Amino acid sequence: MPTKSYLEAIREGMRDEMRRDERVMILGEDVGAKGGVFGTTEGLQAEFGEWRVMDSPLAESCIVGVCIGAALYGMRPIAEIQFQDFILPAVDQIVSEAAKMRYRSNNDWGVPMVLRAPFGGGVHGALYHSQSLEAMFCGVPGLKVVVPSTPYDAKGLLISAMRDPDPVLYFEHKRAYRSIKGEVPDEEYTVPLGSAAVMREGRDIAIFSFGMVVHMALEAAERIAADGFECEVVDLRSLRPLDRAAIVSSARKCGKVMVAQEANLAVSIASEVAAIVAEECFEYLDAPVMRIGGPEIPAMPFAHALEDFYLVTPDKLEAALRTLAAY
Amino acid sequence: MPTKSYLEAIREGMRDEMRRDERVMILGEDVGAKGGVFGTTEGLQAEFGEWRVMDSPLAESCIVGVCIGAALYGMRPIAEIQFQDFILPAVDQIVSEAAKMRYRSNNDWGVPMVLRAPFGGGVHGALYHSQSLEAMFCGVPGLKVVVPSTPYDAKGLLISAMRDPDPVLYFEHKRAYRSIKGEVPDEEYTVPLGSAAVMREGRDIAIFSFGMVVHMALEAAERIAADGFECEVVDLRSLRPLDRAAIVSSARKCGKVMVAQEANLAVSIASEVAAIVAEECFEYLDAPVMRIGGPEIPAMPFAHALEDFYLVTPDKLEAALRTLAAY
Amino acid sequence: MVVARSHAVTRENVDADTLRTLYRHMLRSRVLDERMWVLNRQGRAPFWISGIGHEAIQVAVGMNMEPGRDWLAPYYRDLALTLVLGMTPRDHILSVLAKADDPNSGGRQMPAHYGSRAHNIISTGSPVTTQLLHAAGIALAMKMRGEDSVCVTSIGEGSTSGGDFHEALNFAATHKLAVVFVVENNGYAISVPVEKQMATPNVADRALAYGIPGVSVDGNDVIACYRTARDAVQRARSGLGPTLLEAKLHRLTSHSSDDDQRRYRSADDLAAERAHDCLPHFRSMLEDLGILAPGDAERLRLELVAEVDEATAFAEQAADPLAESALLHVYAEDD
Amino acid sequence: MVVARSHAVTRENVDADTLRTLYRHMLRSRVLDERMWVLNRQGRAPFWISGIGHEAIQVAVGMNMEPGRDWLAPYYRDLALTLVLGMTPRDHILSVLAKADDPNSGGRQMPAHYGSRAHNIISTGSPVTTQLLHAAGIALAMKMRGEDSVCVTSIGEGSTSGGDFHEALNFAATHKLAVVFVVENNGYAISVPVEKQMATPNVADRALAYGIPGVSVDGNDVIACYRTARDAVQRARSGLGPTLLEAKLHRLTSHSSDDDQRRYRSADDLAAERAHDCLPHFRSMLEDLGILAPGDAERLRLELVAEVDEATAFAEQAADPLAESALLHVYAEDD
């Protein structure tokens, strides 16, 4: 299988689906001639034209609202938000409109739309180009939310998202774009929405994470494996719905649970996973659930030292795992 | 002490503080001549004039953004959002601007602003006049979030919020306005932000809730007390920050924990409370944590039967408490 | 900004059949709307929000749309418009009584939250102004497919203060999309008068910001509305882009059944407004012109009341939604 | 919409000292800005976003503001404007190097996210357009206190497509607030040309929607900018309400240090643009008029370079923020 970067996998997913299905279109800032600020849509306007790959005005509510309308008319739009941080002006269109359209119309109308946005830090993006805002959407019924951590999933989940009849938020970790490479078939394939993936099997500690943190968890797991502790590393991949069965199964098997994410912890994915474990695994637990994430500060600062302070790292995870193992 | 409704307590809190501090002003839709769609600002424009009690254009981002500017200049604005459901167009101003102003300016600037909005259902308000959207804000560092359940707290927390140097979201349960009455001193007093309140002491099950559900929890607790189960009912009151010490203390004391709220459960306050318990009370728990809340549907429908299906009630809580007691 | 008014010449441009049809549609909506208020006052319908006073522009716009081809992104006062496009009194009484078969939402939404795929009327929620962007998106898709269909969307004047108004008009203008933006300017957003909403005398002035035509029409003059709507729809259909069409009219009721406008408006003001009701004005004109014979209007009214009676009886017997159905249709997989 | 251009008569209205000061401010910003690019290319500053090409309007506006009394809600290209209001090269090099003593944000924000309470410059984040509403709120508070101060706010033309632009202009116009909305129209929002952003030829046309004056000025002509800014500030100060002031100018660099505009713009286009640089144009004029003697400009340049050298040396020795300080100032209680 050919090796591709996370970014190439995303671009290929869009390109292949646009070739297959002419209803697919992209609307976003700088997605055209520039190919996006990260290059994810590079070459797509040249291939599909200015209408199907359209530079939007600088207005996020417009991007999402127009895509909703186009989806109602039968298109399969991809709304690109340049940085996840700038999704906030579009929250009303996403939460009040896209998420509720099917429900409020008693299944008369649906919004088959994908909203793509890069998130996450560690790129000196400072307060507004580094956030992980997934929690804001993962409590919203009517939405689906996915975050791939590998190039394989990046393509497969994106194709599933584009074929889904309901709105899917597809969040890409911007640090993964070029740093994460992996095998990606040239052919089309799908990865189902709603399912987690066990990335490493183990019996001592179950680690749940997503995005870049999955890779750090794998590294930390390797390090403590040297001392005989076997971690099961689960990539949640789908943050709404969460794969409850997979969470419960790995948590029960291991008896010790860590949830690790980049965002601050309060009212987050880590909270929800911990709550599920607290509800379903009471009789199986050997230690308190441990949550690891960013501090409770508004966002990741610019200066190196401050950014490093914020970020989850393999070192921090390793230290926490050793504490949990010793419990 | 005189008895007042929840709504009267809110109005009195604003009125007294406006008399005391001429920097306090109110901006919102229909807050002037009409006195708000629920009557919370009735009489205030007559007393304080058209500038300090100003009807805004129909634009929520405007309401919040203008209040941020006024706060930067030294005012103490109260932004009123007519229904919490309509806060969504203002999310960017709240989360990107108000919440991050102090942090991003390294303490050079702050936003002393209160944002009031009625939330919650059970009033035939259907999908967009019934939501409980607090979870969206309780994960946001830089914000404080409070929800009073009694008239006493309604006034005391509101005065604290108006005097706080940082942005405070003050969510009022619209069903409490006229149905909940209680003793409220005529004098000014404050209830501190950040603290929970034990509404009923008990040793068997700790119930954590907020808003109208506190009253239902108290009723359900009374009912099962007849059978010898003593519930400790904790009104969280402050949803950000949560009163972690109070949560841990009641949870450890009782060994069984229920968290009850009106909103759907995924990535919610109930998730966070359950996670805190899972982190801190492992050695004290006698049963799985139980979460009770709305179903995972976009919002509360209009038809009676559907609304009833959605809502938490004393009956539903009682049944759940019996299950938990029997564990 | 162009001010359009009907006059003798115009009237000649609209044939008698059309005039009669306009009148029939207006009256039908009025009769149904009045019934909604009755159901509300009787305690049978917990909520109503009315289009009384707004009928002329709605009927004028609807009559210029092609059902089955053109699309609508409406707002909550558009009862008359949905009727012209083919929805029925039954549909809407099912909704006001929150019945399972309500085609708008199956009793899930408040009444007057219109929507029907069968009629190309997209589902509308409560947050105002969002639908204008949907209309732009629909028209974008129409254009991408090379169709010459039109998407109409409507909004109150207060709601034009929201950011989505600007973003939608800007997008539609930039891409010359086939959208007709209809503003039903009744001078109030609940209790807030238009002077506290904006500094310009006409909402139509806002068109200037986008380089598109802005037309302000007397919304009590159905013929002027008809002609103006026809121009705007034709302009859109022929690829010339959007129009901002403002109709100045009166909200002849309180904002909704939860509101009492006497709290914030004077009795004189309210009485004066009543005199501008579009319906009796139009009826006298048609009678003067001999287009309606003596007795026609009353016969028509009785016929329409009978239809609404039948619809009421039908809807009252219809089933309520089942409690557990609340869980359905969150996602398509539910089916 | 009024188009303002400088001409002989105008020049006579601006005295020689003012012209020299304008030039000095423009050059100072340019010299500092160029240093930022050098620091970035040397790998010492991870990011820079430039005001090169935008200096004339900024200096013209700043010179018409009263420091200590008027307020500014800026955007990221406003280096020159912040310097006129009293911020210093030291301040900004501390910021670009993310030092603890950076007065803008203590090294927390990206460079060019300006803010300084000491100078009445509110803190700006990255999301565009939000600051216009803050400016309206500031001006509302000024008016409520009966002050005749002015709040200036600035924005790129692309960012005027966002909803907050509409909501802010509408609010300021409705209440006749003392805001000057300055649009620095460089024709691009990153790679998106203004033709894909809006349908009107001038951003100033957008003023018509709010019933306020919209003025479009050649942003390479500092004298025209000065006169126009003076009018707008005076208008605001005297209680006549807001003005939308558009300056048409060129972004003489890529969008930021992360962008390469050669990917989406032709070499010819870029070369042509260089010829419009406001600075050499103004210098020749001043030399022609004898306001700058031969050698003056070069001496001034060396003096300003020396200042920037000193600021660079100072900032490089300054302390980085301590890691744990990341936890401070989330709320006021931290202190």
Ligand SMILES: Cc1ncc(C[n+]2csc(CCOP(=O)(O)OP(=O)(O)O)c2C)c(N)n1
């Ligand atoms: C975003 C949003 N904010 C507030 C409301 C509450 N609300 C419903 S209708 C209305 C007034 C609308 O006025 P206008 O646009 O003039 O329409 P009209 O009702 O007069 O036809 C308001 C404030 C809402 N539905 N949506």
Ligand SMILES: Cc1ncc(C[n+]2csc(CCOP(=O)(O)OP(=O)(O)O)c2C)c(N)n1
């Ligand atoms: C809400 C929001 N969306 C997107 C961005 C990313 N972004 C930063 S600058 C910019 C272009 C701004 O263009 P313009 O307003 O013309 O200002 P200019 O940079 O040309 O001076 C974009 C899209 C942002 N900062 N904020």
Ligand SMILES: [Mg+2]
């Ligand atoms: Mg109105």
Ligand SMILES: [Mg+2]
């Ligand atoms: Mg620009």
